[in-house]
Amino acid sequence: MIENLVSRRNFLRGTALATAGLVLAVQLPGNTRRASAAVGEQSKFIPNAFVKIDDDGITLIMPHTEVGQGIYTSSAMLMAEELEVDLDQVRVEAAPPDLKKYMDPILFDQATGGSTSTQSDWVRLREAGASARIMLVGAAAARWGVPADDCRVEKGVIHHEPSGRSLSYLEVAADAATREVPKQVPLKDPSQFRLIGTKAKRLDTPAKVDGSLVYGIDTRLPGMAYATLAIAPVKGGRIASMNEAAARAVKGVREVVRTDDAVAVIGDHMWAAKLGVDALELTWESGPNASVSTQAILDDMHEASLKPGVVVRDDNGAAEAIRKAKTKLDAVYRSPFLSHSPLEPMNCTLHIGEDRAELWVGTQVPVRAQKAVAEATGLPPEKVTVNNQLMGGAFGRRLDIDTIEQAAKLLRNIRYPVKLVWTREQDLTHDFFRPYYYDRVSAGLDDAGRLVGRTHRVTGSSVMARWAPPAFVNGIDPDSLDCAAETPYDESAVFADYVRHEPEGLTTAWWRGVGATHNLFVMESFIDEMAHATGQDPVDFRRKMLTKNPRALAVLELAAEKAGWKEKLPKGRGRGVSLQFAFNTYLAHILDIEVVPGKQVKLLRSVLAVDCGIVINPDTVRAQMEGGVLFGLGTAMFNEVTFTGGAVDQSNFDNYRILRINEAPKVEVYQVKSVEKPGGVGEAGTAAAAGALANAIFSATGKRIRSLPLSQAAV
Amino acid sequence: MRKLTINGQVHEVDMPDDMPLLWVLRDVLGLTGTKYGCGIAQCGACTVHLGGIAVRSCQTTMDMIEDMPIVTIEGVSNTPIGAKVQAAWLDKEVVQCGYCQSGQIMSATALLTENPKPTDTDIDDAMAGNICRCGTYVRIREAIHSVNV
Numbered sequence: 136m137i138e139n140l141v142s143r144r145n146f147l148r149g150t151a152l153a154t155a156g157l158v159l160a161v162q163l164p165g166n167t168r169r170a171s172a173a174v175g176e177q178s179k180f181i182p183n184a185f186v187k188i189d190d191d192g193i194t195l196i197m198p199h200t201e202v203g204q205g206i207y208t209s210s211a212m213l214m215a216e217e218l219e220v221d222l223d224q225v226r227v228e229a230a231p232p233d234l235k236k237y238m239d240p241i242l243f244d245q246a247t248g249g250s251t252s253t254q255s256d257w258v259r260l261r262e263a264g265a266s267a268r269i270m271l272v273g274a275a276a277a278r279w280g281v282p283a284d285d286c287r288v289e290k291g292v293i294h295h296e297p298s299g300r301s302l303s304y305l306e307v308a309a310d311a312a313t314r315e316v317p318k319q320v321p322l323k324d325p326s327q328f329r330l331i332g333t334k335a336k337r338l339d340t341p342a343k344v345d346g347s348l349v350y351g352i353d354t355r356l357p358g359m360a361y362a363t364l365a366i367a368p369v370k371g372g373r374i375a376s377m378n379e380a381a382a383r384a385v386k387g388v389r390e391v392v393r394t395d396d397a398v399a400v401i402g403d404h405m406w407a408a409k410l411g412v413d414a415l416e417l418t419w420e421s422g423p424n425a426s427v428s429t430q431a432i433l434d435d436m437h438e439a440s441l442k443p444g445v446v447v448r449d450d451n452g453a454a455e456a457i458r459k460a461k462t463k464l465d466a467v468y469r470s471p472f473l474s475h476s477p478l479e480p481m482n483c484t485l486h487i488g489e490d491r492a493e494l495w496v497g498t499q500v501p502v503r504a505q506k507a508v509a510e511a512t513g514l515p516p517e518k519v520t521v522n523n524q525l526m527g528g529a530f531g532r533r534l535d536i537d538t539i540e541q542a543a544k545l546l547r548n549i550r551y552p553v554k555l556v557w558t559r560e561q562d563l564t565h566d567f568f569r570p571y572y573y574d575r576v577s578a579g580l581d582d583a584g585r586l587v588g589r590t591h592r593v594t595g596s597s598v599m600a601r602w603a604p605p606a607f608v609n610g611i612d613p614d615s616l617d618c619a620a621e622t623p624y625d626e627s628a629v630f631a632d633y634v635r636h637e638p639e640g641l642t643t644a645w646w647r648g649v650g651a652t653h654n655l656f657v658m659e660s661f662i663d664e665m666a667h668a669t670g671q672d673p674v675d676f677r678r679k680m681l682t683k684n685p686r687a688l689a690v691l692e693l694a695a696e697k698a699g700w701k702e703k704l705p706k707g708r709g710r711g712v713s714l715q716f717a718f719n720t721y722l723a724h725i726l727d728i729e730v731v732p733g734k735q736v737k738l739l740r741s742v743l744a745v746d747c748g749i750v751i752n753p754d755t756v757r758a759q760m761e762g763g764v765l766f767g768l769g770t771a772m773f774n775e776v777t778f779t780g781g782a783v784d785q786s787n788f789d790n791y792r793i794l795r796i797n798e799a800p801k802v803e804v805y806q807v808k809s810v811e812k813p814g815g816v817g818e819a820g821t822a823a824a825a826g827a828l829a830n831a832i833f834s835a836t837g838k839r840i841r842s843l844p845l846s847q848a849a850v
Numbered sequence: 851m852r853k854l855t856i857n858g859q860v861h862e863v864d865m866p867d868d869m870p871l872l873w874v875l876r877d878v879l880g881l882t883g884t885k886y887g888c889g890i891a892q893c894g895a896c897t898v899h900l901g902g903i904a905v906r907s908c909q910t911t912m913d914m915i916e917d918m919p920i921v922t923i924e925g926v927s928n929t930p931i932g933a934k935v936q937a938a939w940l941d942k943e944v945v946q947c948g949y950c951q952s953g954q955i956m957s958a959t960a961l962l963t964e965n966p967k968p969t970d971t972d973i974d975d976a977m978a979g980n981i982c983r984c985g986t987y988v989r990i991r992e993a994i995h996s997v998n999v
Binding site: 202203204205336337339340341343344345346347348349350352353355361386403404405406476477478479480525526527528529530556558559754758761762763764765766769787788789793794795796797799801802 | 865866869870873874876877878880881882883884885886887888889890892893895922923924927936939940943945946947948949950951952955973974975977978979980981982983984985986987988989990991
């Protein structure tokens with residue numbers, strides 16, 4: 136069917152094209168209504184790093200980057216709530232690289248990841264809005280000679296009702312700029328919220344439905360050329376030979392530039408560049424990693440997992456409790472290397488001059504991006520301008536700057552703007568991969584079927600040690616046992632250790648859901664094993680271990696009720712549950728599937744119950760749950776990256792399958808009202824997927840999946 | 851010189867016969883709403899209408915176009931159904947990263963033009979060629995059902 140869509144036959148089956156019709160009234164956030172007062176040059180009011188009021192209107196600076204998760208809208212809502220403006224009165228702008236102003240206080244970097252954005256910004260962005268409002272109101276009150284407390288603000292207009300006067304923010308911006316930034320910034324009680332908690336429309340969507348949004352890959356500059364590249368298929372490999380003349384002979388090719396391990400062809404357009412690369416007749420020296428294979432890595436990991444690791448949790452007595460237990464369980468779980476494969480391939484546009492450089496890219500780490508270009512060009516970082524663009528997905532891939540570094544090295548001596556675009560194949564085969572994890576787990580249950588002791592050893596690469604070395608302390612990667620060492624359940628005898636194992640020939644990276652995605656597959660599958668081994672209902676077994684965790688219990692009960700957990704399933708159907716506390720959010724997932732022998736497992740219905748504390752935008756929470764769980768389910772169904780002879784075996788979406796609409800289940804999301812601090816939502820759904828899927832397969836078939844992806848298991 | 855009619859406008863381009871329409875649109879004409887995702891007709895991000903039919907512009911070369919009119923995401927709002935699809939996309943807040951959505955909207959518009967009341971199976975058949983990495987499928991389905999052609 137998919138092939139049909141592009142067939143010649145379809146081309147010729149043309150129907151008359153409908154013409155005319157209404158034009159959508161869509162607007163960019165920046166084109167919206169402004170306060171009408173004429174203001175002069177001097178009216179620039181920048182009370183803090185996040186708010187700017189000037190001739191362009193009200194601009195909110197976004198400390199976190201928009202990768203599709205809706206953070207531009209949520210961040211704007213936090214500020215607009217206290218600034219007392221509506222979302223259609225503001226424009227939003229990406230923060231420039233500036234660690235002092237825009238560091239994420241949880242990640243200790245100007246970075247967007249780990250579902251921390253709202254948790255980091257919950258207080259500081261509301262304070263930024265409130266602080267600006269206090270100064271603006273103060274300026275108006277001073278001009279009128281009235282107490283500020285007698286003024287009120289609505290939609291960016293300050294009113295003094297006793298005298299019937301009003302002034303817009305723009306009219307008092309210049310005055311406000313001379314006032315002191317308040318030291319005390321009282322914030323609204325949640326009961327007073329008018330914007331937070333509403334399904335406010337996303338600010339970035341209008342430009343995403345009419346094709347006008349410029350992603351990094353859409354950058355166009357005067358005099359710009361287009362480039363694509365070929366990179367050594369094996370990490371550490373080098374170019375052995377190439378026919379540069381043949382590439383230069385291709386019509387539209389301008390230049391060929393190279394480093395030891397990569398070559399880029401620059402041309403008038405991507406097609407010329409691509410034909411140029413094809414014409415190079417490249418041969419490669421494989422280098423030291425020529426014998427790397429998935430099987431060899433796995434064998435090494437198996438060996439490594441037999442030795443003790445660094446102890447992460449030791450309650451004393453876990454091993455003893457298991458030894459004495461009535462029911463003992465031991466298992467090995469395996470989670471494969473994964474690619475991020477955001478739909479917008481890696482790209483980077485650079486204009487490098489003698490004394491400055493400018494970069495257009497979508498990055499989750501603008502300061503690192505700036506530094507990468509500075510180092511490659513020898514320019515000081517302040518001479519590198521970063522134009523951060525909205526991203527066509529990231530999922531952790533754009534937390535690394537290897538591609539920007541590579542682009543800057545290749546284009547170092549080119550003095551006109553060049554847009555370098557990775558083909559899907561070069562992108563996928565040179566991704567930084569989610570680590571392979573090898574987990575050894577054991578548990579003991581007593582006569583009454585109660586969990587009395589549990590051990591968990593994770594063997595795998597530490598992304599933290601590479602990406603944030605200061606957070607890798609005493610050999611412990613806090614991410615690697617997230618959701619494994621500590622669980623929502625009542626547990627008193629847990630032993631957890633970590634064996635760091637760095638595979639040769641590849642680089643590992645953050646991937647959506649990070650440690651939780653891997654560990655919850657293992658934990659929630661193993662919890663299911665415990666329930667079945669002792670003849671207990673999986674929801675009931677979990678419920679009994681949640682005596683001290685009312686929020687976790689509440690989402691579990693809600694999901695069970697909405698999914699109809701107790702209802703009997705027809706033959707061939709399966710139902711699996713997964714429960715988690717990750718990213719400071721509670722989430723229960725119940726998945727219904729159908730298994731027809733010889734056919735792909737069919738995902739039917741996914742029910743999610745979430746308590747992520749105070750909700751900024753319930754529609755964004757729902758969207759992240761829907762998308763997150765499908766991202767995780769598709770991955771668990773189909774995806775693994777494997778290596779042969781040091782090179783990645785997968786190359787594009789034909790052999791690295793992405794879940795399609797005809798394979799997607801129905802998704803229902805139920806949200807628990809809460810007054811707790813906000814938790815993260817961007818990754819929770821992904822982490823909730825694989826465990827529920829494996830448990831549903833067990834429910835349907837009696838077969839336990841302990842190794843992903845599912846497509847490699849005979850179900 | 852070849853004449854291409856794109857969104858009702860005639861463009862003269864001098865590009866090789868085997869050059870995919872995708873790169874002519876994006877790099878030669880500056881119509882960057884049509885996206886590159888895979889280059890092998892697996893993801894649908896590059897979907898445009900050629901003679902009213904949804905095609906993958908990464909596989910549609912210059913010599914295949916003849917005199918058929920081309921509509922891209924930049925021009926789809928000029929068709930009544932395209933405009934309704936875009937409105938439905940906004941109403942249902944379908945979009946996340948948005949990178950696939952040009953292609954999704956082009957495929958959905960082609961579907962609804964031919965079949966005003968598609969069933970879930972019809973939607974599966976027409977839309978399975980369009981990957982959404984963010985997983986907005988639930989809302990794509992809702993949005994298509996909500997369009998009143």
